[in-house]
Amino acid sequence: MDQLPDILSFRRRLDELDAQMADPSFYTNPRKAADVTREQQGLRELTESHAAYERMGRDLAEHTKLVKDPKADPELRSLAQLEMPELTQQRETLKQKILLAMIPPEPTDSRNTVMEIRAGTGGDEASLFAAELYRLYTKYAEGRGWKIQPMSSSASDRGGLKEVIFLITGEQVYKQLKYESGVHRVQRIPVTEANGRIHTSTITVAVLPEAEEVDVQIDPQDLDISVMRASGPGGQGVNTTDSAVRIVHKPTGLMVYCADGRSQQKNKAQAMAVLRSRLLKLKVDEEQAKYAAQRRGQIGTGGRSERIRTYNFPQNRVTDHRIGLTLYSLPAVMEGNLDTVIAALQRADFEEKLALLTGGPLPVRAGDAGDDD
Structure with a gap:
């Protein structure tokens, strides 16, 4: 699609914010003023980028006309033909930037985050893995310079956690961790299993903006x-x-x-x-x-089939079922190396929001086919 979504609503919103900022009482509420100022700056950049995109479109049209005109000066025609690929690429890059800016931001993305981890099905093994997930998120937070504040916990007899609630504070915490909400499934041989059988357990994770x-x-x-x-x-x-x-x-x-x-x-x-x-x-x-098509369900009932991710220890595998991502680096993930997983989820989220914005087809995810790996 060459044409961008209509810019008119964004221009109207910018005019509204400009009027708010001109009011003498605007700065009486510092927090609201900061939010409005940030939104106004983003909208101004968006409208300026949109104007530049339209100018590039007109330039490309003139270049195309010149190249096709047999009566045009040969040197000018050759120069126009030379400039067209770079101008086309610049315009496409700018288009992607504009589409990203047009996607409505989530106001909670910059919030600190309350996380709740609970053992689901699987008895002692579930509570033991709940403690390991707590460690995983603690390591991830430490790696990003965030701080962890325990709020509530309930230990199991074998040293696991039936439940733990904690606050993570830092920059853009909710934006990074919101995709972790859901049922996490673990497949491994428990230390209590004498016959070496693989057990499946589940843990529910809820991610809440502070x-x-x-x-x-x-x-x-x-x-x-x-x-x-x-x-x-x-x-x-x-x-x-x-x-x-x-x-x-x-x-x-x-x-x-x-x-x-x-x-x-x-x-x-x-x-x-x-x-x-x-x-x-x-x-x-x-x-x-209204964005239900994004299919980002919350934690469900904790049943074995309602899962967003599987941690398979015998195969050294982590699979995120929502986007069909499989990594054979389970030890690294358990040490808090979640960047690859979260980046892939963010890309998938952008693609779905972009499809909703432009009216295009929603991307097909591996989880849509009902796989039960």
Whole structure:
């Protein structure tokens, strides 16, 4: 498709933002001002690039006309013919840049991220791999200079994790990690297996953009807050005070339990932070329902067949079923080397959004065919 999508709506939005920034009260809300300024700069660059693209189109048309004109000066015709390939390439590069800029940005991409990892089917083996996934994401975060803040965890008897919730802070955290939401399947011989049989277990991962109080309004009347004494594996007391906090959001049924901190107030604050992030994720998902064709489902029920990725230890293989990507570098991935996987998911996401923007056919993914590798 040679023609770009209509630029008119982007120009109108730019005019709206210019008017907002001209208002004397614009900078009274610094956070909103920063968001508007960033959007305005992006739209201005987009409209300028679009104007340059149209100029190049006119130049190419004139060059083509000159090349086809038998009466034109031979030197000018030869020069035009020489310039056309480079001009065509420059215009195509600019077109890709414009299309990328036209794809609606996700406002949560720059957010810090709350991650929740839970053991699914598979008993002890699932909880052991949940602990390994926690280590994987910790290593990935450390490699990017991000910080990890544990919020809540529940250990299993064999040293695994039934559940762990943690906050990752840094630059563009949610943008990189949002594709990790879903069921992760592990296939390997457990240490408890005497006959050497391969077992399949699942772990659910939820990735939530960190929410602030201004993002989600929570009515205190909608909360059922209870405190209790925390306990560890085997009934061993974690502390001797009623510091564990459980919060239930009655309208949605969402429940958050935090007991890692020694202070009841700290646990309550962390539980509220997780609840806000879950509610923000629900809100974002509702707003993005029109992009259901992107097929980015969340964690499902934790069943063995509902998986986004498989970690097959006997074959040293990692397969992301959404895009049909297979890597034979499982040890490196388990050490936090996720860049190749995430980059491929981002490319696939861009292709699908581009198809929606331009009205073209959606790319066919390997997972669409129902493969169950």
